[in-house]
């Protein structure tokens with residue numbers, strides 16, 4: 205199952221797919237954007253695999269990651285949403301967000317993150333959604349605070365200390 209587009213004030217959210225390869229390839233190959241992301245910047249082939257995984261996730265789980273596009277021009281602003289965390293104990297599903305550098309600090313991660321999380325609680329059955337940040341990622345940490353995540357642990361993940369965050373379903 206995939207999902208219908210969602211709208212925010214300035215953006216349209218569309219399930220991330222292989223059709224986004226050129227623009228997401230450019231986003232994920234930017235060293236500044238990927239500085240604090242596990243594994244750093246991605247080759248085009250790595251992005252191709254990531255987009256195929258995102259498509260499989262939408263089909264298998266009914267939730268996943270979204271392309272964030274400008275509501276007027278259709279240009280890619282970034283991507284965000286839920287993905288599996290396969291190797292972090294007690295944290296199977298995580299939220300993440302990546303915004304193109306030219307759009308940083310315009311409020312896009314916060315604006316879209318609220319809508320994506322609200323939508324995610326209708327699709328995902330669990331009561332907790334996690335997120336992982338590098339302790340140096342001050343912008344990422346600021347956004348998680350604004351979205352309502354709280355820091356619950358510091359863990360060694362893939363050889364580096366990372367902050368583990370969670371947000372809980374409101375009943």
Ligand SMILES: CC(C)(COP(=O)(O)OP(=O)(O)OC[C@H]1O[C@@H](n2cnc3c(N)ncnc32)[C@H](O)[C@@H]1OP(=O)(O)O)[C@@H](O)C(=O)NCCC(=O)NCCS
Pocket residue numbers: 236237238240241299300301302303304307308309310311312313314315335336337341342343344345346347
């Ligand atoms: C983190 C990221 C998604 C934020 O996107 P964004 O659209 O610029 O975020 P917003 O504009 O909604 O909010 C950014 C917040 O970070 C704050 N911020 C930005 N740079 C900062 C810095 N160096 N130190 C402290 N706070 C900082 C801004 O002030 C803002 O908070 P405020 O509204 O309270 O002032 C973007 O910087 C990015 O893609 N970074 C690379 C990938 C990444 O690190 N993702 C986080 C993993 S979840």
